[in-house]
Amino acid sequence: MKPKFIVVTGGVLSGLGKGVTTSSIGNLLKAQGYNVTALKMDPYINVDAGTMRPTEHGEVWVTDDGGETDQDLGNYERFIDITLSKKHSITTGQLYLTVIQKERNLEYDGKCVEVIPHIPLEIKRRILDVANTTKADFVLIEVGGTVGDYQSILFLEALRELKREVKDLIFVHVVYLPIPNNLGEMKTKPAQHSIRFLNSTGIQPDYIIARASRTIDKVRREKFSFLCNVEDDAVFAAPDVKNIYEVPLLFERQGLDKKILSHFGLRYKSNNNRVWKSFIHKLSLLKNEVKIGVVGKYFDIGDFTLEDSYVSVIEAIKHASWANNVIPKIQWIDSKQFETNPKSITQLSQYDALIIPGGFGGSGVEGKITAIKYARENNIPLLGLCYGLQLSVVEFARNVCNVKDAHTTEINPNTKNPVVIILPEQKKLLEQKQYGASMRLGSYNAILKKNTKVAQLYKKNEASERHRHRYEVNPDYHQLLEQHGMILSGMSPDGKLVEYIELPNHPYFVGTQAHPEFTSRPLHPNPLFYGLIEAAKKRAKRSSL
Ligand code: GLN
Numbered sequence: 001m002k003p004k005f006i007v008v009t010g011g012v013l014s015g016l017g018k019g020v021t022t023s024s025i026g027n028l029l030k031a032q033g034y035n036v037t038a039l040k041m042d043p044y045i046n047v048d049a050g051t052m053r054p055t056e057h058g059e060v061w062v063t064d065d066g067g068e069t070d071q072d073l074g075n076y077e078r079f080i081d082i083t084l085s086k087k088h089s090i091t092t093g094q095l096y097l098t099v100i101q102k103e104r105n106l107e108y109d110g111k112c113v114e115v116i117p118h119i120p121l122e123i124k125r126r127i128l129d130v131a132n133t134t135k136a137d138f139v140l141i142e143v144g145g146t147v148g149d150y151q152s153i154l155f156l157e158a159l160r161e162l163k164r165e166v167k168d169l170i171f172v173h174v175v176y177l178p179i180p181n182n183l184g185e186m187k188t189k190p191a192q193h194s195i196r197f198l199n200s201t202g203i204q205p206d207y208i209i210a211r212a213s214r215t216i217d218k219v220r221r222e223k224f225s226f227l228c229n230v231e232d233d234a235v236f237a238a239p240d241v242k243n244i245y246e247v248p249l250l251f252e253r254q255g256l257d258k259k260i261l262s263h264f265g266l267r268y269k270s271n272n273n274r275v276w277k278s279f280i281h282k283l284s285l286l287k288n289e290v291k292i293g294v295v296g297k298y299f300d301i302g303d304f305t306l307e308d309s310y311v312s313v314i315e316a317i318k319h320a321s322w323a324n325n326v327i328p329k330i331q332w333i334d335s336k337q338f339e340t341n342p343k344s345i346t347q348l349s350q351y352d353a354l355i356i357p358g359g360f361g362g363s364g365v366e367g368k369i370t371a372i373k374y375a376r377e378n379n380i381p382l383l384g385l386c387y388g389l390q391l392s393v394v395e396f397a398r399n400v401c402n403v404k405d406a407h408t409t410e411i412n413p414n415t416k417n418p419v420v421i422i423l424p425e426q427k428k429l430l431e432q433k434q435y436g437a438s439m440r441l442g443s444y445n446a447i448l449k450k451n452t453k454v455a456q457l458y459k460k461n462e463a464s465e466r467h468r469h470r471y472e473v474n475p476d477y478h479q480l481l482e483q484h485g486m487i488l489s490g491m492s493p494d495g496k497l498v499e500y501i502e503l504p505n506h507p508y509f510v511g512t513q514a515h516p517e518f519t520s521r522p523l524h525p526n527p528l529f530y531g532l533i534e535a536a537k538k539r540a541k542r543s544s545l
Pocket of ligand 1: 357358359361386387469470
């Protein structure tokens with residue numbers, strides 16, 4: 001089948017849930033038996049998301065092949081259950097970098113190289129390349145930002161041109177319909193204006209997704225479709241939902257998938273998506289809770305960006321909890337309070353499990369180390385992710401191996417006992433100020449030690465997870481750590497890098513140099529998160545006795 005393209009744009013507000021819309025359409029088409037892929041176009045000049053602070057941009061999603069991308073790729077992978085590459089993230093920075101490089105290489109045969117047509121040409125080349133390499137039946141294309149932003153205009157122009165060329169392309173426009181308190185009525189005007197803007201770029205949306213706190217009513221739906229020049233049944237309601245994984249079913253009930261298929265002349269098969277339906281149904285039956293604390297440095301972030309910065313960790317906790325038939329209650333614990341008020345550490349005893357997530361820099365580090373010590377000594381299940389593994393090693397070296405000044409050189413470059421050091425190749429890169437896309441990135445294999453908890457959870461002797469780091473456990477200290485009882489349960493195939501650690505005689509004390517949150521899917525939780533929640537459940541049961 002020739003690929004069909006579905007473009008998703010957004011109007012009125014950012015943060016509307018375009019990513020969830022795109023992913024949900026993908027979920028439904030996959031359930032219809034099609035090969036689906038998705039890509040995201042971001043208007044910023046950063047070549048990738050790796051150089052942006054998570055507080056600025058939300059989490060940096062890492063692809064299998066080491067791309068540092070927008071977090072929406074995470075939604076695509078989770079909802080559609082696919083694995084994407086860095087090619088699925090296109091930024092303005094990449095486009096200009098490529099076009100200027102081609103110009104320098106005389107690849108434009110002496111022509112004057114201009115924004116139009118050369119930037120849209122490069123955008124289309126990249127989209128078609130993804131279509132070709134994935135051999136997808138459906139290519140979903142999400143345009144970042146909001147229509148009307150100056151910086152999105154070249155993407156819209158490229159998509160207008162693409163429609164003329166490939167024909168099989170539809171536009172889905174996601175809009176927000178506010179219900180102002182003083183009026184108590186849903187207003188469509190801002191959405192109408194955003195559609196008028198799209199029209200001015202030569203694009204007519206085929207379908208409209210009406211995001212709002214409530215369901216759009218029939219009267220407004222019809223008025224809206226009339227004014228915006230779409231068919232009567234082309235406006236779909238997308239009210240707020242408790243759980244984003246319900247959105248595919250919300251669209252399915254309104255026949256969005258059926259409509260899209262018939263648009264392309266394809267037959268709709270009813271009674272699909274049974275697995276997803278029973279998964280959503282099961283969630284509504286869950287009662288028991290586990291309390292999970294995520295220990296980090298949060299006061300600098302502010303409430304609104306917090307969830308965005310750790311979205312994959314949160315989703316991985318949910319997937320693993322649901323598979324264990326429990327509901328997770330996630331709490332953010334600011335590690336700095338343990339530095340200013342050491343007594344406050346005892347509050348950690350109320351949690352069924354703790355996570356020390358990835359991070360960079362010194363803020364709140366001593367507090368995290370204190371939290372790790374408390375979890376180790378008080379048998380609280382703990383999972384350390386990347387920085388979480390490194391700080392667990394620092395804690396163990398200091399308090400079990402009795403190396404009091406043990407530290408990571410990321411924080412104390414002059415420590416006499418550098419138990420965590422920079423990877424040798426990373427040192428050179430940093431000296432040359434090569435910061436972009438230069439960490440140890442993407443999937444790496446680890447060989448797991450037999451009979452360890454980690455090997456048991458992965459159910460094999462090898463594991464592959466995605467990475468994003470510059471530091472590693474210092475090989476000079478491997479023996480010392482092992483002599484004192486730490487199990488280095490997974491190593492890089494050459495035996496040099498510690499990929500997993502664990503402690504025996506503890507309900508669950510596991511650390512990984514990787515970011516296992518990136519491979520967690522709603523129906524296939526990541527094994528390490530699964531193990532953590534399994535242990536949390538046991539602890540919750542014990543404390544409720
Ligand atoms: N700062 C640490 C490193 O660079 C950990 C990184 C992370 O947690 N992703 O190795």
